[in-house]
Structure formats: structure tokens, C-alpha cells
Amino acid sequence: MRAAGHHAVDLVVQRLCTVADGPPHAAAAPAALQPLLGEPLPEEGGDLTGLLDQLTQDVLPLGIRFDHPRCFAFVPTTGNYPAVLADLLSTAHLSVPGAWLVGSGPSAVELTALNWLKQLLGLPDHWGGLFVSGGSLANLTALAAARDHQLGGDLTGARLYCSTQAHPSVARAAHLLGLGRDQLVALEPDPDQRLDPRNLTAQLDADLAAGLRPFAVVATVGTTGTGAVDPVTDLARLCRRHGLWLHVDGAHGAAFALSGRGHDMREALGRADSLTFDPHKWLFQPYETGCVLVRDPELLKATFRMARHHLDTGYLHPAEARHGEVNFDDLGPQQSRGLRALKVWLSLKTFGAAAFRRAVDHGLHLSDHAAARINAHPGLELTSKPSLGILTFRCRPGGGSTDPATVDRLQRSVSDAVRATGQALVLTTRLRGRTVLRMCTINPATTTADIDTALDLAHRAVLAADPRL
Structure with missing residues (x-):
């Protein structure tokens, strides 16, 4: 066990110290992986140390290296070494912050980590919540509480509102909550890709006049496409006027509140009824580290508490909270749940909050630098200004063509060409x-x-492109 463990730590350290070596993306076709992994069920065991080598050499590197310094695709994450050790320890201890009886120590760690996140985001002390797998489950959890609190058990005529720039997990949550596709109203954004309160007001007035039942609005702080920030304060005022629940999907952008530039966002976040925050994005945690926070934690308990859903109460009765303990399985959909909070707790204890604030500021500086380079380049065109470390741009065709289909094909060709160099990863989106082309920095x-390297590669790809593009 010690020999394999020491070897595993060596492999982890080697991985973290050589992140920039090699390409930011590697892939293999299913046919290539079949001989390696498509084996029959082994009846006899093998050498653990050798298996670790096989995984780290032949399997785990196949994918996007989100921590590569020239990976600008999707929303990169870096993870960190204390978080790796946190997962190791919590797994070894079978830590389950579900019921207090089952894991009082792990539950206390989660409570502390939640309090630290509230401080980082400037949220009041009375807010509460829990760690979940990511933004998708956080959105589902918050909207389930909104549905029950606002509608009870009757979904007739219910309407949920968002912008077309909202994350697909919002639509998926609506589906899982029993809402038909017509009950999710996705409004076209304003020119800055934000949910427009005027359009929302007009839609609400029309729906109310038609006898429908609006119950919640989803505002996005940091859309995945352009990093746009919906006007949360104005939307909160509108929601209060109509008695609607305001959920803020800040999976990426809520971390902006850590920075000096984002200090004003704190007040806006505090106006929400619920908030999604993903530490596995701009708080540099490994994946499976999401968080949902709500103004009134009792509303989570009203939806998810175990006692509400007991079929045979005898089995779980000994684990019920009786003396002020917090049972996290009363606040969300999972009963058996991993100690995700330990990653955040150990990272903040190791590095301190100031290191994370500096890192957020650094990401903002990089996107500003990228925008300045693009604006100064005759072959590039900025298509959305930097917002929360995200920007988009377009390459101009060498022949000066303005045909939309030709220009669109060029952007995809440039993305493919940059990826083929193995030096950077810049993908496309629709705006x-x-x-x-889109970069997250x-x-x-x-x-x-x-x-600079990524932008130079993009420009060279234009110069080498087929003139017919």
C-alpha cells in the first residue's frame, strides 16, 4: 500500500509540474481505445503500481488539459495540490457529510467552508446551502426549492424566465422539475447579451394578463458564451414587485466578487433568493465542487428533508437531527455524498484568501491584454468586450471577403488549425x-x-487558410 501510494503521489506531482509540457488537448478514437480498455472482466488481480502507470501514461492524458496555460476553451480549471490530498483523505475515511450522526466532523468542515464562501462573496450570515457536484445540480436544487415555495404542488400555467444566453442546465432543470418546454420562457438578450428587464416586464405583463403563473427568474452572472452579466439589481427589483423568486446562476461569474473590481457585485448577489457558485471554476478546485446558497435555508429543507420523503421511517429515524445539528441530506437531493467541502477548506487554509483574490485579478488582466492585442491587430476583430475573463473575437479573411458563411467557416478553420499545432486550444461559439472565436483567460x-502565442497562431492560420474560406 505504501509503495503504490508513494508512487501515486510522485505521479501527481509530476503531472502538476509538467502541465505546460505537450499539447493542451489530446484525443483518441474509440477504435484506438478498445484494445487498451475493452478487456473482459478480470477474475484475478494485477499489480497496482503498474496499473497506475498504465492509467497515467495511456488513459488519463486523453482529453482537454484544462490547467494547461494555453487552454482557453470552455471555462478552464487548474485544481490544486491540497485539494488532491483532500480527496485522498476524505475517500480513505469514507467521509459522508449527510446526517450529523454519520459524519459530524465532515459536516462541520462543510459548514465552515460554506461560511468562508459567504464571506468571499459578501453574503449575509443567515444564508445557507450545501456543496453539490456542480452548477447543473446547483441550479436544479435551487429551482426545486423555488417551485415548491412558489407553486406548491400545482404546476398549471407556471412560467420560469431566463435569457437565451442562460446555461443549458436551466432548461434541463426545468424539464426535471416537471415543467414543459413552453413553461420555460427564454427571452432574447439585449445588445450586450444580457437579460433585458424591459423585455421581461413586457413578457410578465402579457403572461399575467393571460392567466399564467410566473414564479421565478434566472439571472446569469457570467454567461458561458461571452461572460455577460445580467442586471441583477434591476431584476431583483422586478421580482420583488411581482413576488417572484430570483435565482442567480453565478457558476462562473460570482467569483468576480472576490476581486477589487467586483466589490460592487456583492450587493447585487445579496438581492437574490438563491445563488449557484462553482468553486471548480474561478476558485481553482478540481471538478465535482459546486455550491448552492439560498437566502432562507429552511426552504431547501422544506423541499428535501428526509422526513418528508420517508416511506419506512424506522431505518433512518436514528439519524434525524434533534439538537441543532445540521443534516445536509435534508438540504439537497443526495443522501450519500462526498466531502467536497474539504477541498475548499484545505485550499483556503493552505494558500489564504488573498492568493485567490490575486488569481481572479490576474485572469481579468489577461482578458484585458487579449482585447488590447486584438484591437491593435489588423487581422483580428473583437466581437465582445472582456467580461469576467471571457472575450470573443473574429479573424478577418485574407481576401477581404464579407460573405457571412465564408467568414464563419474561416473561424472554425482557424480553431481547428490552432488546435492542430498542439500549442494552444481556442474553440468557437455563436454570437x-x-x-x-472565444477565449477564457x-x-x-x-x-x-x-x-500572444495563441493570437499569433490564429493569425497565421488565417494566412495559411484556403482562399475559398
Whole structure:
């Protein structure tokens, strides 16, 4: 056990110290992986140390290296070494912060980590919540509480509102909560890709006049496409006027509140009824570290408490909270749940909050640098200004073509060409119906030189592109 464990730590350290070596993306076709992993069930055991080598050499590197300094795809994450050790320890101890009886120590760690997150985001002490797997489950958990509190058991005529720029997990949550697709009203955004309170007001007035039942609005702080921030304060005022629940999906962008630039966001976040926050994004945690926070934690308990859903109360009765303990399985959909909070707790204890604030500021600086380079480059065009470490741009065709289909094909060709170099990863998205290139610059290991390299690669790809593009 010690020999394999020491070897595993060596492999982890080697991985973390060589992140920038090699390409930011590697893939293999299913046919190539079949001989390696498509084996029959083994009846006899093998050498654990050798198996660790096989995984780290042949399997785990196949994918996006989200911590590579020139990986600008999706929303990169870096993880950190204390968080790796936190997962190791919590797994070894079979830590379950579900019922207090089952894991009082783990539950206390989660309570502390939640309090620290509230301090980082500027939320009042009375807010509460729990750690979940990520933004998708956080959105589902919050909207389930909103549905029950606002509608009871009657979904007739219910309407949930968001912008078309909201994350797909909002639509999936609506589906899982029993809402038909027509009951999710996705409004076109304003020119800055934000949910427009005026359009929302008009839609609410029309729906109320038609006898429908609006119950909640989802505002996004940091859309995945452009990093747009919906006007949370105005939306909160509108929701209060109509008695609606305001959920803020801040999976990426809520971390902006850590920075000096984002201090004003704290007040806006505090106006929500619930908030999604993903530490596995801009708080640099490994995946499976999401969080949902609500203004009134009792509303989570009203939806999820175990006693509400008991079929045979005898088995779980000994684990019920009786003396002020917190049972996290009363606050969300999971009963058996891992100690995700330990990653956050150990990271903050090891590095201190100031290190994370500096890292967020660094990501903002990088996106500003990228925008300045793009604006100064004759072959590049900024299509959305930097917002929360995200920006989009377009490459101009070498022949000067303005045909929309040609220009769109060029952006996809440039993305493919940059990826093929093995030096950077820049993918595309859609903005106002057009294909554009997108960069997310939040990796604290990324430098301005990495930004310059990626943009230079994009420009070279244009020069080498087929003129017919």
C-alpha cells in the first residue's frame, strides 16, 4: 500500500509540474481505445503500481488539459495540490457529510467552508446551502426549492424566465422539475447579451394578463458564451414587485466578487433568493465542487428533508437531527455524498484568501491584454468586450471577403488549425447568429506571452487558410 501510494503521489506531482509540457488537448478514437480498455472482466488481480502507470501514461492524458496555460476553451480549471490530498483523505475515511450522526466532523468542515464562501462573496450570515457536484445540480436544487415555495404542488400555467444566453442546465432543470418546454420562457438578450428587464416586464405583463403563473427568474452572472452579466439589481427589483423568486446562476461569474473590481457585485448577489457558485471554476478546485446558497435555508429543507420523503421511517429515524445539528441530506437531493467541502477548506487554509483574490485579478488582466492585442491587430476583430475573463473575437479573411458563411467557416478553420499545432486550444461559439472565436483567460499560470502565442497562431492560420474560406 505504501509503495503504490508513494508512487501515486510522485505521479501527481509530476503531472502538476509538467502541465505546460505537450499539447493542451489530446484525443483518441474509440477504435484506438478498445484494445487498451475493452478487456473482459478480470477474475484475478494485477499489480497496482503498474496499473497506475498504465492509467497515467495511456488513459488519463486523453482529453482537454484544462490547467494547461494555453487552454482557453470552455471555462478552464487548474485544481490544486491540497485539494488532491483532500480527496485522498476524505475517500480513505469514507467521509459522508449527510446526517450529523454519520459524519459530524465532515459536516462541520462543510459548514465552515460554506461560511468562508459567504464571506468571499459578501453574503449575509443567515444564508445557507450545501456543496453539490456542480452548477447543473446547483441550479436544479435551487429551482426545486423555488417551485415548491412558489407553486406548491400545482404546476398549471407556471412560467420560469431566463435569457437565451442562460446555461443549458436551466432548461434541463426545468424539464426535471416537471415543467414543459413552453413553461420555460427564454427571452432574447439585449445588445450586450444580457437579460433585458424591459423585455421581461413586457413578457410578465402579457403572461399575467393571460392567466399564467410566473414564479421565478434566472439571472446569469457570467454567461458561458461571452461572460455577460445580467442586471441583477434591476431584476431583483422586478421580482420583488411581482413576488417572484430570483435565482442567480453565478457558476462562473460570482467569483468576480472576490476581486477589487467586483466589490460592487456583492450587493447585487445579496438581492437574490438563491445563488449557484462553482468553486471548480474561478476558485481553482478540481471538478465535482459546486455550491448552492439560498437566502432562507429552511426552504431547501422544506423541499428535501428526509422526513418528508420517508416511506419506512424506522431505518433512518436514528439519524434525524434533534439538537441543532445540521443534516445536509435534508438540504439537497443526495443522501450519500462526498466531502467536497474539504477541498475548499484545505485550499483556503493552505494558500489564504488573498492568493485567490490575486488569481481572479490576474485572469481579468489577461482578458484585458487579449482585447488590447486584438484591437491593435489588423487581422483580428473583437466581437465582445472582456467580461469576467471571457472575450470573443473574429479573424478577418485574407481576401477581404464579407460573405457571412465564408467568414464563419474561416473561424472554425482557424480553431481547428490552432488546435492542430498542439500549442494552444481556442474553440468557437455563436454570437448573434455568427461563429466567433472565444477565449477564457482565468488560469493563474497563464501569462501574457501565452495570450500572444495563441493570437499569433490564429493569425497565421488565417494566412495559411484556403482562399475559398
